[in-house]
Amino acid sequence: MAIENSIVVPAYHEKLNIGPLTKRLFAALGNSDSKITELIFVDDNSQDGSVEEVEKLKKEGYNVNIIVRTTERGLSSAVLRGFQESKGEYLVCMDADLQHPPESVPDFLNKLRKHPFVIGTRYAAGVGIDKDWPLYRRVISGGARILAVPLTTATDPMSGFFGLQKKYLTSAKNIDTQGFKIALELLAKLPLPKDQPIGEFPYSFGVRTEGESKLSSKVMIQYLQQLKDLYVYKFGASTIVATLLALVVLVLLVLSSLFHAIF
């Protein structure tokens, strides 16, 4: 059967999450959807046994693969590499750490059949962020989200849980693959049809139980640089709005590099 859905998971030191994610995902998809779905991990040479874990799952019959990159590093570029190597028309990106619930993927895919781009959102009625998520992460996430408001109508462009129809990716140009926020980059730059709104998919963001977050001050600085570039891209370098927004971001950039703890 031809593959229709490709689930791409950037992974760095996620050995302990690979098995549970794979099993929960394919269990949620059920027999018929499992046959048309592939799961692709994109690992940056973690050398922690992730490859062996995937080989084991393959032997158990799961349609799962792992791409190991040895010369590149980074979440956004890993996601794009997975998309490039995928066979399906419906592409979904999710984290390895189970903070994006695998059980919601079937409904997510249904939505993706009706919208060119779907983004998971933690900001909707009845969903949210686990109460144990630390305050500093809430502040970072909320601040980052506010700064992105001029760039997209999406309520949660920080989300690493998103999907798109592959036909819209083929015309992507000038995509910046630094940092973590590939969904925002794609939302701002892809030539998505104006008459079809992006889909919002409410979900509750869980707590990581295995492994560690890779969020660092470097990632935050990359985000601010990305924002500055996107403001200029969207509003044009000569407009007053772009200049003001770029200035705000630059000040934050300098401050954050001086005081890593500011965010």
Ligand SMILES: Nc1nc2c(ncn2[C@@H]2O[C@H](COP(=O)(O)OP(=O)(O)O[C@H]3O[C@H](CO)[C@@H](O)[C@H](O)[C@@H]3O)[C@@H](O)[C@H]2O)c(=O)[nH]1
């Ligand atoms: N291949 C690869 N994968 C990476 C890298 N850095 C992180 N990842 C993978 O990317 C996923 C997200 O990284 P986390 O470190 O778990 O992210 P987080 O800070 O806990 O979550 C925040 O960022 C996520 C990604 O955008 C968001 O999904 C989430 O909503 C939140 O904003 C995980 O599967 C992780 O292994 C990298 O350099 N290379």
